[in-house]
């Protein structure tokens with residue numbers, strides 16, 4: 001199967017060579033090609049160029065993209081897509097003034113999601129998560145990270161990770177998985193006993209079944225301490241799992257420093273950052289990942305993106321799609337929040353949501369840019385005036401067609 005997309009008004013994020021990431025001042029540059037074609041063959045990006053040089057071929061399919069833009073699919077490097085049920089009752093508690101911590105202390109929050117998930121069968125969980133997976137495909141996402149963390153028992157954590165893996169088999173999404181047993185302390189255990197369960201039973205079982213690429217912990221006041229996080233990361237590493245940490249969401253928690261110390265591939269959230277945290281990230285291989293949907297929904301402060309960019313750091317942008325703090329899997333809305341609330345430019349936001357999120361889940365060689373030889377994951381916009389129109393027109397549906405692994409995803413599948 002080969003596809004020629006022609007008359008593209010602008011082909012966006014064109015990178016002749018794959019990059020590790022884009023950082024600091026370089027994030028302001030988003031390379032484009034005007035009046036372009038894109039040729040897709042055997043599931044890969046085979047060629048691209050100016051329309052005046054278009055190849056004389058007879059492909060299986062020709063798509064005319066007059067007045068439209070072609071983008072590499074978004075890579076969403078932080079989600080909790082596999083959950084049993086929404087939590088809009090807490091939404092109302094929150095409107096009435098209860099804080100995230102107060103809701104959690106009353107048995108709401110993560111423990112509430114865990115109770116619901118424990119009562120849901122693997123098949124039912126899969127069916128519900130698949131709906132969300134197809135939903136995010138329609139929003140332009142082509143690769144996604146999915147965490148456990150709403151199971152909190154050995155069997156239920158494994159159940160989530162199996163479902164996450166099956167999403168990768170039953171949809172065209174590229175899926176990476178993360179074990180997040182250290183998400184909250186279940187009431188049935190003492191702190192010590194739950195950490196023992198994570199280290200001695202959960203991590204070995206996850207590794208044995210090869211269910212996860214990464215290991216995560218919610219390093220936060222009232223959740224996992226720095227010492228506990230470090231202990232869990234070290235055991236995970238001894239089983240081949242790479243750290244990836246929920247850091248500094250509600251307070252300056254030490255999560256950033258423990259991420260750096262344990263060699264995390266990313267530290268995620270970063271709503272609460274000081275100069276020391278920014279300093280700690282400089283010169284490391286850790287991707288600072290911002291989740292503005294959570295700050296928007298919880299009404300907390302947004303991460304200081306401009307200070308981090310000024311310090312020369314790279315930034316990634318992901319949804320955090322989950323029922324408790326970010327019930328939205330729409331990457332274009334994250335771009336809008338990045339621009340409007342964190343003063344990132346559209347160029348910085350697109351770089352953050354493609355190349356840099358691809359780095360954060362080890363997909364930099366295959367995803368995140370229009371580069372020959374990469375997987376043909378792209379979407380075609382509706383007729384818009386510029387790429388900046390996408391973050392500007394927040395909430396609008398501006399995606400006309402999605403192509404994943406070189407195949408056109410039809411409306412019927414969505």
Ligand SMILES: N=CN[C@@H](CCC(=O)O)C(=O)O
Nearest residue numbers: 109110218294320322324325
């Ligand atoms: N912060 C920790 N975990 C999720 C939210 C969990 C929940 O409230 O269900 C997050 O990334 O925001």
Ligand SMILES: [Zn+2]
Nearest residue numbers: 078080246320
């Ligand atoms: Zn999260």
